[in-house]
Amino acid sequence: MMSNELIHDANDERLEDVLFSNNRKYRVPRYQREYTWKLEDASEFWDDLVSSDGPYFLGSFIFNVEEEATSGYRDIIDGQQRLITITILCAVLRDHAKALSDTDKAKLIQRHDIAIEDKNGKQDYRIIPSDSLLDYFKKNIQSEQGDILSSVPKKTEERRIYDVYKFFYERVNDLLLDCLSIDSKINKLIEIRNKLYDLMIINIEISHEEAAYEIFETTNATGVDLSVGDLLKNLIFKNIPEKDNKDIAKEIWEQITSNIESTGSVLKQFIRYFWISRYKFVTDKKVYKEIKKNITDWQGLLHDLWSDSILYNKMIVGELNDFTEYKRSDRIYDSLFAFRIMGVSQIYILLLSIFRNYKKLKTDPTNLIEFLENFTFQYSVVCKQPANYLEKKYANYALEIEKAVTKFSEKEISAEIQRLFSNLKKDLLSHLPNYVFFEDRFMEISYRNSEPMRMLIKYIFSKFEKFYAGPDRELRIDYPSINIEHLLPQHPSSEWGLDENEIKEYVNLLGNLIIISKHINGRVQNKLINEKLSEYRKSQLEITKQLVKKFEEEGTEWNKEKILQRQKKLAEIAYKSIWKCQI
Known part of the structure; x- marks a missing residue:
């Protein structure tokens, strides 16, 4: 439960009563992230807005009113992405009204929705964005003389503003094309504006900033961008x-x-x-x-x-x-x-x-x-x-x-x-599972077609390579130059006498894998082991040489039993030698 002590006030309200009423002004604090909405975000917002028959719920907004009495501004704790986007849409409605030569409607939107005009005609903008966006947003969105489509965005954040404006402008224009008269076009703009006004939100007001984090953790609003x-x-x-x-x-x-x-x-x-x-x-x-x-x-x-x-x-x-x-x-x-x-x-x-x-x-x-x-x-x-x-x-x-x-x-x-x-080593050793448990889990290690798993397999075999090569040999495996080779291929040729369903339980096990250079891997393909040996012998890797020697001494028969035997032997070497933990 969220403590009531954290919240100065919280109400379900129409957006008109929060953003467009009285002389309320909002600002984005220095710590907030940049504007991040992309076209898919704007598209989802637009579709929800125009398709709704009744009031559409936009989520929670959190405002810190701590400094409002002295600064005149409420700090936007959660909701800046949506409020910036709504301001962009207001600018689009204003500019379409201007294009239709309805200066009264354009001025109304400018002086009531985008800005607040006092009795002397001075305008204060309702939203003050972050410093990184301030100049571009004022000049191209909030100013009555703004002409954003002629602007050249210099930063990614500015490009997002430009793209969202252009998207909304085109969507509104599509709706206006279906209107036969100027009056009906103006009425369509008013209809969209009214839909904005009727958006329902949860307006959460806090009176000290430390409340923001706990409130954020317990709300799940659209466009959340607050974190520690x-x-x-x-x-x-x-x-x-x-x-x-x-x-x-x-x-x-x-x-x-x-x-x-x-x-x-x-x-x-x-x-x-x-x-x-x-x-x-x-x-x-x-x-x-x-x-x-x-x-x-x-x-x-x-x-x-x-x-x-x-x-x-x-x-x-x-x-x-x-x-x-x-x-x-x-x-x-x-x-x-x-x-x-x-x-x-x-x-x-x-x-x-x-x-x-x-x-x-x-x-x-x-x-x-x-x-x-x-x-x-x-x-x-x-x-x-x-x-x-x-x-x-x-x-x-x-x-x-x-x-x-x-x-x-x-x-x-x-x-x-x-x-x-x-002491740390002793502490950690006391929590290590025994060899039986380790071996059981090691026997499950298998190849998956993902980069993290490929890197892990290469790491495991690079450690075995160092073990077989001995301490006197300077060695560092170049991961990009090696491939993971399946001894029994994932897609065996007909000579193997096996089908993929028959081998799927064990073909990717660690015991069926080695690392070899990319050019050798490319030549062995899906051949039988005795046909691969001539290529394996060219490898400079000690782990491959050891395997070749084993095949030469014991024969090239390779099946599930042999794979499991090899994996069990690798587990023993891994636990007792390579990754041995001792004080």
Whole structure:
């Protein structure tokens, strides 16, 4: 249930009574995202509007009225996409009225729906969009002299405004073509305007911004664009104002957003990982409140978010040469690359703490990171154990690392960090399933035609390749240059004497797969094993050489039993040697 204390007022109302009545004005806060509606969004809105026989429900709108008495504006917490779109449609109706030479109707729409005109003829626009859109929107949509179809949009956001206006203009024009007289055309414009006025909404008014997050979490309106990232951005912008016409906070926030979005991650997840790796473990819903309650140095917070976003980006999408500052950088990079493939995000809570404090640790964390790789493969990838345990465990140890590097003397830090690393390993080992469970789950690993699964199969065999090649051989598998080869083909030739239905239960199992170079893979096709061997012998990969040797010694018979035997042997090597977890 949503607490009534959060809400100043909430009512079902017609849009006319919210947007077009009295002298109410609205503004988009600095923290809100840009205008994101595409043509499909505008098309859905238009179809719903014109096809409705009665009042059409547009969803919930949330407005913060906290500063209305002093600024004259209500802040749009949720609903800016829809309100901007409605303003665009009003401009279309105004411009069609002008084209029909009905200046009175055009002025009415301009001076009542788009703007508010005082007794001296001065106009204030009802909607103030975000800074990124302000000039373009005022000049081309809100101004009576606007001529957007002659404008040249410079940014994606401006292009969206242009496209939505053009779409609405053409749809209204289509309706007017069916009208035989000027009067009937004007009446059609009035009809559309009345439909806008009759839109039903839930008007939620709050009187303090911290209420916004909880309300957002419990509403499900169309066009929702509020998140903990939006609210935190607003909080930071409030506490770090523009100076000398430079919005440093906004510039840094955009860098943070870019760093996180380029990893394919969600900003709110990064913010939470940042917080629980530095300060205190909290759930998603409590992150914003915790930050607001505990932070006083907003410049410091913004800088820390920025520096951690760089680390986060490096860990998830960085290249090998991005890690040269770290000892044994090649091994660290290989483990980080493995974490990417395994797709377990909770590990980054702990890694953020390790890498941000790397120089303070006085201890090389490489062995721990490799242990974490092995543990993650066993616990999460193969055994598919619950991740919620890991999240809290990693957060607790991340906080212990933060405490160690700040509370202990330089002489004491190394011993304390080593103690923490050892305790973490013991904690994790106590939750690892035994070999019987591991083997059972490992026997289920099979190929699927998806990029994440292909990468995982390549990762597994690249680790086997390193194992067979030995520690003295420098080796890094180039993933793009290798293919996954089915020993028994997915679509066997007639010589195999098998049909696809007969083999579908085992043909994709790991025991039936190897990795080989693309050009060899292209030549072996669907041949029998004894026909493939001549090509397999050309491979430089040790894992393929071992397989060739086995076929030469034991014969080339290859069936379900042989595939399962091989997979069972791979499971044993994986558990006891390659991904072995030990303190």
